[in-house]
Each structure stands twice: as C-alpha cells, then as structure tokens.
Amino acid sequence: MKIGSLQLKNRVLLAPMAGIADLPYRIVMKRFGASLVCSEMISAKGLIYAGPRTRELLISSEAERPLAIQLFGNDPHDLAEAAKRIESDGDLLDLNLGCPVSKVVRGGSGSALLKDPPRVKKILRAVRAATSHPLTIKIRSGWDHETINFLEIGRIAEDEGVDAITLHPRTRSQGFSGEAQWDQIRQLKAAIGIPIIGSGDIFEPRDALKMVEVTGCDAVMIGRGSYGNPWLIRDTVRLLQGEAPCCAPTYREKKLAALEHLALQVDFSGERKALLEMRKHLCWYVRGLKGAASFRASINQAPTVVAQEALLDHFFSSLQAEDEGLNVS
Ligand SMILES: Cc1cc2nc3c(=O)[nH]c(=O)nc-3n(C[C@H](O)[C@H](O)[C@H](O)COP(=O)(O)O)c2cc1C
Known part of the structure; x- marks a missing residue:
C-alpha cells in the first residue's frame, strides 16, 4: 500500500480521533500493527496565530512514525501556511473535510467545506503547492442526504493532485447514526484513480475483510472499534494478509x-x-x-x-x- 511516496507496511490505518487518539493511544495502536496513525485534528489558524497550545497537539515520537498530521480550516492561504509549518513534524498531510462538530462547521471548516466545492478546489491547489508530503483528504459523503457529493469532491481531489481519499460514508447530518453506506466507498473507488481508504463501522476483523471485498478499497481505517481493543488492529492486519487468526487475548x-x-x-x-x-x-x-x-x-x-x-x-x-x-x- 503506497500513498504518494509513502510506503505503508499494511492496509490497516488508525482513524484520527480528536480527544481519543493522542500520542499514547497512537503508540499502543502502532505497536499492535497499525501502519499509519494520525494526529488529532489541528486548526490551521491556531497553528499560525495561537502558537504553543496548538503545537502541543504536534508532540510526537519516533515510535509512531510514519505519522499523518491532520489540519482543519477553511482559508486556502492559512492551510497552505500551516502545511509549510508542519512539514518537519510528520510524514503525510491530511485535510479534514468531514468533521461534523458544530464549533468546526460554524467556522466553515470540516464537513461545511463539502457545501463549497469551489473552495475545496482552491484549498487543495494551495496546499498541494505548499507541501512536498503525500496529501490526503478525509471526507464524509455530503452535508445531508439531499446534497451527497463525495464523487464530485473526489474528482476535484484527484485533479488537484491529492494522493488518497478516506471516505466515512455518512453525511454530516447523520452524525454517527445509522450504518456507514459502504456502497459509497465502492462508488468512489470505481470513479477515482487514486487510493481509497474506507472508514466506518469496522468492529471485527471480518468487517474489514467484508469492506475490502464489497468496495474494493485499498485500505481500511479503524476508529471506535479500537477503543480498549488494539487486538482488533492486530487481527485485522493478519486477516487482510491472509494469515491465520491469533488466539483471543488472555x-x-x-x-x-x-x-x-x-x-x-x-x-x-x-x-x-x-x-x-x-x-x-x-x-x-x-x-x-x-x-x-x-x-x-x-x-x-x-x-x-x-x-x-x-x-x-x-x-x-x-x-x-x-x-x-x-x-x-
Ligand atoms: C471521538 C471521535 C473523534 C473523531 N475525531 C476525528 C477527527 O479529528 N478527524 C477526523 O477526520 N475524523 C474524526 N473522527 C471520525 C473517525 O476518524 C472515523 O472516520 C469515524 O469514527 C468512523 O469510523 P469508525 O466507525 O471506525 O469509528 C472521530 C470519530 C470519533 C468517534
């Protein structure tokens, strides 16, 4: 599995989770086999204007590399500037276009960007030019069920030189309710040439295998299923590599x-x-x-x-x- 120039050792990634996936959490999941972990989301504006408190979220260690750093914001210049500033802190840059939290969308960031594809284009163009790292975006399927536009956003991303897309196939208005619509991951994979990472509702290793089989996605991302359960990462890596399952943890x-x-x-x-x-x-x-x-x-x-x-x-x-x-x- 390769994202741009970054070679990953397997197809199981840890989801970015603000308030949960801090450095200790990421190190645990890395030790259990996650090929890529991601920082908590970091405000581009905060990084540029607020300084030390935001930089605390960038504290990392060799044990978790390679590391993705996720930025959120809605201004192309701020995001490009922030991308430059974090160049030496991680190995891949991810842009958050999916966060449903009110505080974030009120500022026009996260999933609010899905409502403004021209702005997404400007942001991606600016950030692509600002970083030499592999660049990924993480999206939901749309703002609400009437404005589902993950394919449009995916095409813009591919045109602008993004290296991979993670889709959590729920709309912003769904929050975490209902089921993740894995068929949307299949549609994105069929429409787009860059790697697609599937996110949503993997709670057992066999869910990941099913997601790969049903959607053809290149990698899976595990979030809530890893709570207190790093063995899910270990066993999913094994299953996707065709290895026999390990015993349940004692x-x-x-x-x-x-x-x-x-x-x-x-x-x-x-x-x-x-x-x-x-x-x-x-x-x-x-x-x-x-x-x-x-x-x-x-x-x-x-x-x-x-x-x-x-x-x-x-x-x-x-x-x-x-x-x-x-x-x-
Ligand atoms: C507590 C929590 C915090 C999250 N924070 C982020 C975040 O900062 N950035 C992001 O892109 N997604 C975030 N997500 C979404 C996850 O990365 C993932 O896409 C979503 O939880 C679906 O995957 P799951 O069913 O495996 O949990 C968060 C999810 C949870 C539950």
Missing part, C-alpha cells in the same frame, strides 16, 4: 496492554491528567467482562494512578484465578 495480555497504555499516558501528560484521561480507556479494556460495571465505578473513584494500577491488577487476576479454579479475594 486476561494477562489485556492487563499488560492496559498497564502499558497507562504508563505511556503518565509519561506523556503527567499523573494528574493521566488519572482522568485513562478512566475511559481502562473501562474500555474491561468492557464485556464479568465485573466490568463495578470496575467502572471504582476506577472513577481511584485517587491516584497507583490505585488505578492496583484495580486493574485485581480485576484481571481475579478473572484469571476464577478460570483456573482458584479462589482469590
């Missing part, structure tokens, strides 16, 4: 992955922030397991990271002991 493996994620978060954001940030992730690691509800209640009360570690240890050790017929209290 309790010990789950505990170690969660502890590693926690340690990375402490390194990245310090204990106080990690304590809060990790609550949701740790709950995701135990989702569906016996005792998850009471684990959730106690993790949200844990006063320190050490207490969180102890809760994790106890939770998984108890399950393991139960499996082995031991009695741990």
